[in-house]
């Protein structure tokens with residue numbers, strides 16, 4: 018027994034017990050204050066009973082003091098019921114406001130006339146409170162507002178626990194998907210501190226992982242907006258509504274942000290990089306862009322797809338050229354450099370600062386699917402691509418490159434990436450890929466692309482988009498691609514004569530074959546037979562045969578029908 022006593026004393030010294038505080042207020046006062054606190058905490062849920070009590074009290078007073086005033090009470094109630102809810106947007110809520118006002122006014126007028134205790138008025142009041150209370154208690158946004166109020170109330174303690182002590186939620190708004198609050202940080206704290214604690218905030222608020230977003234207040238370094246999403250607005254795929262752009266000057270609509278606003282990205286005189294891991298939806302984003310550019314009458318589209326054309330071939334009818342091998346890709350990019358040189362020369366000669374695309378002098382956009390593959394298999398092409406990236410913008414020769422691996426090596430040591438002012442970052446496997454695709458420091462600034470959890474979800478960094486806001490790209494189905502490509506195939510513009518002539522007359526690595534015969538038909542067949550992979554242009558075939566353009570077209574159609582010639586890409590033919 019003594020041993021137990023010693024052990025217990027030792028244990029008590031090591032584990033001091035908390036002091037039991039005995040309040041010096043009376044038990045009655047403590048109970049009243051506890052009940053008061055509870056009523057205040059549940060005030061929103063108890064509101065229908067509160068209204069019932071107020072009505073009963075008002076009825077009692079009016080019946081005793083002014084029993085003849087019931088017509089005035091009824092009139093005021095009727096007018097209030099008519100105007101009640103005029104400022105409420107949702108029809109169901111408006112109807113609820115009008116009904117409750119009418120019932121309350123009708124009951125009060127009757128109670129004023131006959132007294133609130135007269136049967137069956139008490140039963141009617143109780144039933145009305147219960148029946149009309151049901152929509153009130155069930156209302157999703159009201160309950161959300163109550164939860165948010167509690168969070169605001171509890172925030173100082175939560176903030177202490179998660180290392181954001183001293184921060185305050187100044188105001189909060191409940192919306193369709195959850196709520197957002199304006200947070201004021203303690204002097205010295207920054208938004209980076211909040212971003213770094215997002216998982217802790219989610220745990221403290223009891224939300225699902227990935228439910229909290231933080232955006233910097235552009236006007237104040239010590240303030241931010243915290244958005245808590247009860248449901249993911251991007252849970253389902255968002256169907257593509259079809260092309261919205263008709264000119265490259267129109268921004269491209271890529272998808273929707275979480276607040277349901279459209280993601281609009283300007284592409285004119287900008288290069289774009291789309292990065293993300295396998296199956297993150299890169300081709301999906303490319304399809305949205307291509308679907309829009311196909312509808313633009315002032316853009317010539319060239320494509321490079323070293324996956325054998327798997328991704329871009331469905332758009333072939335809208336692509337003036339499609340390169341599917343490293344050689345073709347190198348030639349295509351070399352031609353792009355030729356076009357930009359010719360345009361730059363003409364622009365400086367004519368003292369034009371920037372090239373304004375029109376259907377007659379269209380922009381040239383080169384779409385590259387899997388840029389890293391190009392860098393690996395066609396290193397010569399990289400120098401041309403970098404040249405386009407550096408000098409193409411002013412003369413409207415733009416690159417749009419998608420890649421899985423935006424490594425330093427793949428991106429030419431970063432030279433190419435630094436020229437790309439539009440960056441779309443889909444899901445990445447490793448955190449450091451965020452900084453590779455977007456820019457250094459973006460991961461720390463809250464662009465958490467490693468947490469994106471479905472294909473097509475992305476962050477965008479571009480003019481007007483410098484906050485880490487999650488978006489989801491429209492889903493373009495194969496059917497959409499077929500329909501859009503077929504619809505706009507006939508409306509695609511030709512490259513302007515200046516650019517086309519520059520390509521046609523540049524010295525070629527593989528010279529078009531010369532027939533050495535007087536038979537133009539034979540000369541044509543020989544030229545087509547010896548043509549390079551990307552084919553020969555019509556002007557080259559005119560040179561070789563000495564025949565007119567219409568004759569060339571006729572013969573090419575006939576040879577194509579006989580299976581002896583094929584159009585490799587728009588305006589380029591070979592056997």
Ligand SMILES: Nc1ncnc2c1ncn2[C@@H]1O[C@H](COP(=O)(O)OP(=O)(O)OP(=O)(O)O)[C@@H](O)[C@H]1O
Pocket residue numbers: 254255293294295296297298299300301302421472473474489490491492493
């Ligand atoms: N915006 C989107 N909404 C819903 N689903 C999408 C979206 N974009 C793509 N997907 C789906 O995700 C899958 C992979 O998409 P996609 O082929 O575009 O990915 P990827 O990144 O190009 O893949 P890879 O690197 O293998 O080429 C497809 O099955 C596609 O249906």
